[in-house]
Amino acid sequence: LAASAVEMTEPVIVVLSAGDPPPGLSEHVCGAVVRMATAAELPSALGGADVLLAWDFTSDAVAEAWACADRLRWVHTASAGVDRLTFPELLRSEVTLTNSRGIFDAPIAEYVLGLVIAFAKDFAGTWRLQQSRRWQHRETERVAGSVAVVVGSGPIGRAIGATLAGVGMRVQLTGRTEKTGDPDFGTVYGAEAVPELLPQADYVVLAAPLTEQTRGMIDARTLAVMKPTTRLINVGRGPLVVTDDLISALQAGQLAGAALDVFETEPLPAESCLWELPQVVVSPHMSADTVGWHTELVELFADNLDRYRTSRPLRNVVDKTCGYVRAGGGS
């Protein structure tokens, strides 16, 4: 009887995954019932489940299967962005939403710094010339002293800003609302300041969450105020940028280049002209994903699961009113 009572309190965990199960997860879930589910299997798997781990965070499967979530109390996503999960039914519900904030900061910052230097030193031109065995000396740009406007003042934006400042760039960080007295950046500018900051930027780095306020923020209007020498780097979410406007601006020489790791549609369709615009770098949503990242993601979920089972506060609880984890919102 006692054993049975314990069993009844053990959570039923659904893992939404498009492929392999999360590595090492089984070591952390002893006693719990774990149901692996693809997007197609999610509706039937959700019935009676307490916890959903969105290991595959790239589909709209959760929104589509939501009606079957009859007992769900907690959704955890193996991503920093929660835009696939902030649909009205989940936002209105009592279900707690947590994300994987903290895993991606430093890897993305390294990646962005690499893209900046690759632009400044024309690595793309070097690779192109190498293919035709052409020795063609060029003068390149200094990185130190150039100006970066980093959009997004969460941990990822802050890590990017600190890393770029570390090589001597002048960094202006923007968030939702202006904050002064930031220990690292002095003033963090508000969203309303972005149009005034963009004309000074040599690099515009997008690391903001996708919310109704940030969707489409880089469009014909904001692109028009950038310098023709500006490069845009998007490691946030594809819909931060109006792709057609970006393509037009690149073709018109309104800006000098773009490095895009995220897209309105992923994978980027083979017919997109972004693949072959000479000033564009296309990478497959990988800026955060370093060897071992799956293990770190599982460990973060396991720690939260331990907190869930012992009724302690979860880490990385998403504030459903703004669509991201507020500073201090979980340790």
Add this chain to the structure above:
Amino acid sequence: LAASAVEMTEPVIVVLSAGDPPPGLSEHVCGAVVRMATAAELPSALGGADVLLAWDFTSDAVAEAWACADRLRWVHTASAGVDRLTFPELLRSEVTLTNSRGIFDAPIAEYVLGLVIAFAKDFAGTWRLQQSRRWQHRETERVAGSVAVVVGSGPIGRAIGATLAGVGMRVQLTGRTEKTGDPDFGTVYGAEAVPELLPQADYVVLAAPLTEQTRGMIDARTLAVMKPTTRLINVGRGPLVVTDDLISALQAGQLAGAALDVFETEPLPAESCLWELPQVVVSPHMSADTVGWHTELVELFADNLDRYRTSRPLRNVVDKTCGYVRAGGGS
């Protein structure tokens, strides 16, 4: 008579240049006689000259024309390396040799950091996949925590080391002889320690002067002790590496890649297989050359010329016994 006496003390300056004259030089040489000369014209230009500015520092023209230098007192090179100028006749002579130490440090350090991140994040793979419009997610490497052995403890090596350490890499700097208590690096290892350091290196960065001690230091023997995951970056001088040994090691998978900005023969001949080895990045000796570098080089020469004309100590005097500027050897 007085005017004539002044004229007689004005120096005759020969500028060895393969193309355009140094920008703005004329503003700094008022009163002096300036003779522009190509490599072929150098022998006739050197007769009666006091000063030689080796603006073109890539040829052996100075060694070949040396017999015609009947009054030369000072040679300045628009480069950091002086290997084209350390031929026995000049070394034995009373002629002072100065270089352009200090102009190249920070640009080269940025360039090397970019190459490191490009390797870690597989930018070459990204460009290759983009050309065939293929969306192929990969996990990449962290830069922080990886180990760099930087060969060369002059200002360029030190700038590289500091920049790589700034992104969290573990840096081991090596020079000619071991020095402890370095304010930035703790211990600077001696040349004899290199074979012991190489097996730990994720990146081996060559930024040493080309001397009899360093020539060919990366050969079959030293390549054999590197890890198969090691990448070699050469921004120093081509002959630091035995090219054929490097090619063999790359083809055998003894190391993971190489980024080469300098070569035993420059320009790299079109038939070299380095152009198309998949793990190799070939760039045309440009790591130091940022927009404005010519102006900085002229200003450094002009400052030294002013010192020469007023009999003050020159900056960047090369110690002819070791082949580079010793720390403290000029301001």
